[in-house]
Amino acid sequence: MIKAGIMGSTGYAGAVLTQLLINHPNVEIIFLASHSYANNTFNSIYSNLKGITTQICIGDDDVELNLNKIDILFMALPSGATFSITQKAIDLGVKVIDLGADYRLKSKEVYEQWYKIKHGCTDLLPKAVYGLPELYKNDIKASNLIANPGCYPTASSLALIPLLKYDLIEKSSIIIDAKSGVTGAGRKASTNNLYVECNDSIKAYGVASHRHTPEIEQTLSDVAKEEINLIFTPHLVPMNRGILATCYANLSNKVNIEDVYKIYRDFYKDKPFIRVIDELPETRWVKGSNYCDIAIRIDKRTNKIIVLSAIDNLMKGAASQAVQNMNIMYDLDETTGINMIPMFP
CATH class of the missing domain: 3.40.50.720 (NAD(P)-binding Rossmann-like Domain)
Known part of the structure; x- marks a missing residue:
């Protein structure tokens, strides 16, 4: 034992x-x-x-x-x-x-x-x-x-790693918009985390200054083999647990969604807790588990890719x-x- x-x-x-x-x-x-x-x-x-x-x-x-x-x-x-x-x-x-x-x-x-x-x-x-x-x-x-790893970096990095591994995006264009349940702030009493302060509201915090930013950049830089700088904005939502990260980037070349899905599924094929799914991820489908659900969309009008991931911040996070x-x-x-x-x- x-x-x-x-x-x-x-x-x-x-x-x-x-x-x-x-x-x-x-x-x-x-x-x-x-x-x-x-x-x-x-x-x-x-x-x-x-x-x-x-x-x-x-x-x-x-x-x-x-x-x-x-x-x-x-x-x-x-x-x-x-x-x-x-x-x-x-x-x-x-x-x-x-x-x-x-x-x-x-x-x-x-x-x-x-x-x-x-x-x-x-x-x-x-x-x-x-x-x-x-x-x-x-x-x-x-x-x-x-x-x-931190909770936000886990959700964000897992969503973006294949894009950088296979050089699919413009590396300076990454934007991460992530939302977390209140348990991410810890158990210590704080006015900002009281029920009345959080319920029936959503708020951004740590804008352009959140401590998880350099952690995400460090991981993605290691994958890309060059320095990555990105925009990361976290939000607090009135639920107990869960993170949804929506990640945006400019595609470096035109690709179709089927090829990108194949890249993700091949990359994560032997990773037991990564589920690359067709439908959009929701935190309720990973709650209480070690799973990370990832989905991909391409906006052809703007040649941008959007990758979404969901985890339980207290579990996989x-x-x-x-x-x-x-x-x-x-x-x-x-x-x-x-x-x-x-x-x-």
Whole structure:
């Protein structure tokens, strides 16, 4: 059995990760750590786990004392909170999957510019592997430090990678319009995320300044083998979970939709959680699953391509993608424990 510990277990992503690992046939959870709920039973915080677990959350200060009991550490923490514990875990031979942003960006300077935090563990940046399994599976398998992708970057990158891989678009023309449910903002109390503030409304935020922009650009630049700059605008919509990303670009040459669909289906043919579909994606058809649904349209009048993708931001955008990465690291079938059917209604 893989012995696991989770920091940030009582946030939304951490809680979903906990639920997935409880049901994973190859995992034993050794500890659940929580900054806000130390010494509370996990099922007193999330009552859906009544009768399933009686595990008591430990405090963050107790994590170091328990590192020698685990094989892998999952961290679902705020930006800047992982640096000291990551190095200690790696030194003890513990594998690490960070669901946050501290190791996603390869450049210390870019991280500090966008996150306004001094990076406290730059020695590990070259060793961290970006955990997008559809692109970096072999690197993930050989790594002991995985930077789990962000939710918006997962949806956006998966939608756009084939276009850049096969040089189908003008690289300077990419625009991403993405919409997320409120869980993407985390569980911490905030006036902007109150029901009255979010319900019956939609709003853009982080316009021309969202922290996920350089993460998306980094991945797409790696695929394109040249620097990609794009426009990314996220929106908050009044639903609990889900992301829909609508991505626009100018086609470099005239192509027909059938050929583009063939390129996408060939590229993702051995990727178990990518569904290239004919109908337009909806978040309700991926809710509670690790699937990413992708559809393509071409506007012949303007010679533009529109690629749409839908994911569950807490699953493929966070927790189940982290489990997918763990499966790959331990040479398990990557669908183990996360091959659930999307829940509807």
